[in-house]
Amino acid sequence: SSSVVVAMDGPSGSGKSSTSRGVARRLGLRYLDTGAQFRAITLWMLRHDVDIHDPAAVAAQAETPVLVSGTDPAAPTITVDGDDVADPIRSAEVTAAVSPVATVPAVRTRLLELQRSIIADALAAGTGIVVEGRDIGSVVWPDAAVKLYLTADAAARAARRTAENGSGSAAATEADLLRRDAIDSSRTTAPLVVPDGAVHLDTTPYGLDEVIDRVVAIVERES
Numbered sequence: 172s173s174s175v176v177v178a179m180d181g182p183s184g185s186g187k188s189s190t191s192r193g194v195a196r197r198l199g200l201r202y203l204d205t206g207a208q209f210r211a212i213t214l215w216m217l218r219h220d221v222d223i224h225d226p227a228a229v230a231a232q233a234e235t236p237v238l239v240s241g242t243d244p245a246a247p248t249i250t251v252d253g254d255d256v257a258d259p260i261r262s263a264e265v266t267a268a269v270s271p272v273a274t275v276p277a278v279r280t281r282l283l284e285l286q287r288s289i290i291a292d293a294l295a296a297g298t299g300i301v302v303e304g305r306d307i308g309s310v311v312w313p314d315a316a317v318k319l320y321l322t323a324d325a326a327a328r329a330a331r332r333t334a335e336n337g338s339g340s341a342a343a344t345e346a347d348l349l350r351r352d353a354i355d356s357s358r359t360t361a362p363l364v365v366p367d368g369a370v371h372l373d374t375t376p377y378g379l380d381e382v383i384d385r386v387v388a389i390v391e392r393e394s
């Protein structure tokens with residue numbers, strides 16, 4: 172149906188973002204990048220000199236910044252306090268800081284409310300939405316009609332991320348991905364898990380178009 176929620180979870184560099192955007196464009200659905208929201212709140216903390224390794228300090232500011240996520244898969248936008256942060260949230264500084272910030276329950280609660288309201292808006296408008304993250308099928312929207320869990324070999328994930336970044340060594344990128352995976356998988360609140368009922372897709376052998384084709388077929392079959 173056109174008002175389907177597609178929950179797309181998986182570790183860093185599994186191809187979730189490119190796949191989610193491609194599937195949303197192909198099927199005329201909205202798109203929400205929840206990782207961009209965690210990155211945006213992290214950027215705000217760094218810019219306001221909040222010690223991101225002090226959970227109480229992070230929690231005290233969790234509600235403060237105004238986040239707005241655009242849901243057009245052709246041009247997703249993200250602003251913090253009116254400032255377009257699409258580029259700076261991809262910096263090495265934010266990438267290094269985001270997983271500790273994302274372990275703080277107050278941050279997760281704040282973003283959970285925002286994420287659910289964006290999904291509810293799409294459904295109220297009679298439109299479906301592809302939502303990507305780590306806890307979408309498990310926590311954010313457990314009733315999603317379609318749940319996917321994307322993975323790929325660590326070396327393949329690092330190679331993709333290094334190519335996207337246009338710089339840095341694949342070995343350093345792989346170490347960074349594995350460090351974030353370890354934090355994301357072991358945290359107490361909403362860890363990265365394979366949600367109940369998710370279709371597990373290992374994207375290692377496939378190019379992007381083939382992954383999109385496969386996911387579109389799964390959405391058409393399951394919704």
Ligand code: C5P
Pocket residue numbers: 183184205206207209210269270271273303304305306307351355
């Ligand atoms: O997907 P992306 O790599 O941009 O996500 C950045 C970080 O945000 C993840 O490593 C994770 O710590 C956090 N995240 C999360 N829950 C989500 C999405 C992202 O904890 N639903």
